[in-house]
Amino acid sequence: MIERLSAQRAIHPPFPGLGEHIALALEEAILLGKLASGERIVESDVAAEMGTSNGPVREALHELENLGLVVSIPRRGTFVTRFTAQLAREVFSMRALLETAALRMTLATFDENHSARFREALDGIGRYPGTSSESPRSLVDADLKFHDVFFELGAHRLLQQSWQRLRAQAKVLLVVTGALWSDRTQSAEERAAELVAVHRPLVDAVVARDAALAERRLVEHLANGERLIINRLAPAEEGDVPLVKRVLPVG
Numbered sequence: 001m002i003e004r005l006s007a008q009r010a011i012h013p014p015f016p017g018l019g020e021h022i023a024l025a026l027e028e029a030i031l032l033g034k035l036a037s038g039e040r041i042v043e044s045d046v047a048a049e050m051g052t053s054n055g056p057v058r059e060a061l062h063e064l065e066n067l068g069l070v071v072s073i074p075r076r077g078t079f080v081t082r083f084t085a086q087l088a089r090e091v092f093s094m095r096a097l098l099e100t101a102a103l104r105m106t107l108a109t110f111d112e113n114h115s116a117r118f119r120e121a122l123d124g125i126g127r128y129p130g131t132s133s134e135s136p137r138s139l140v141d142a143d144l145k146f147h148d149v150f151f152e153l154g155a156h157r158l159l160q161q162s163w164q165r166l167r168a169q170a171k172v173l174l175v176v177t178g179a180l181w182s183d184r185t186q187s188a189e190e191r192a193a194e195l196v197a198v199h200r201p202l203v204d205a206v207v208a209r210d211a212a213l214a215e216r217r218l219v220e221h222l223a224n225g226e227r228l229i230i231n232r233l234a235p236a237e238e239g240d241v242p243l244v245k246r247v248l249p250v251g
Helices: 018-031 043-050 054-066 085-108 112-126 136-154 157-177 188-207 211-233 243-247
Strands: 070-073 077-080
Touching: 018 043, 018 054, 018 157, 043 054, 054 070, 085 136, 085 157, 085 188, 085 211, 085 243, 112 136, 112 188, 136 157, 136 188, 157 211, 188 211, 211 243
Parallel strands: none
Antiparallel strands: 070 077
């Protein structure tokens, strides 16, 4: 595992926020597939690779466990979370519950500044082809930054904290499966345009302050995301009703 952590992450103490730095390096390794789903992470190996003691590594693993990216099993060790179809269902159904709550709070105090924030977020997805790394990871970043807006404008601190944990798991699921990286489109511009088109109906409903329509479109949007990931992780289960729509059967 040591050689698979990116060389540019190698550091030597003292280093401000060392545990956080190591957590970011490990998260990157998971996103890039250098640490596989279910793989054991050996604390001493990471410490040797990063040029530090076990303490900051332990701190980093604790942070990643809080985010749901690793699991610690007593007397066995720490392992990368297994990114399964069932986990994808649970992540996206929980996203639906949190995001619809954030949507309702956002609409309760909605104004023109809020409209501008959603339009800016949509424009941000459209700017994806101009990023330095046109990859599934940067496309997922653009997608999730759009969804961040619901939680920013909802102004509910505990809801935002819950979203941060879930966001990390959603990001890994979307990146490792390449669910947003459609085989039907060839260029970065086409991929960005496709993702903008997927989000635009939701923005239109939100800006119109039509709460019922916005909620239906948000739930359908997340149900489609669940379908895309299930198609990659468990194609035989693709026809199942998304858990998102069983948890929130709107419309």
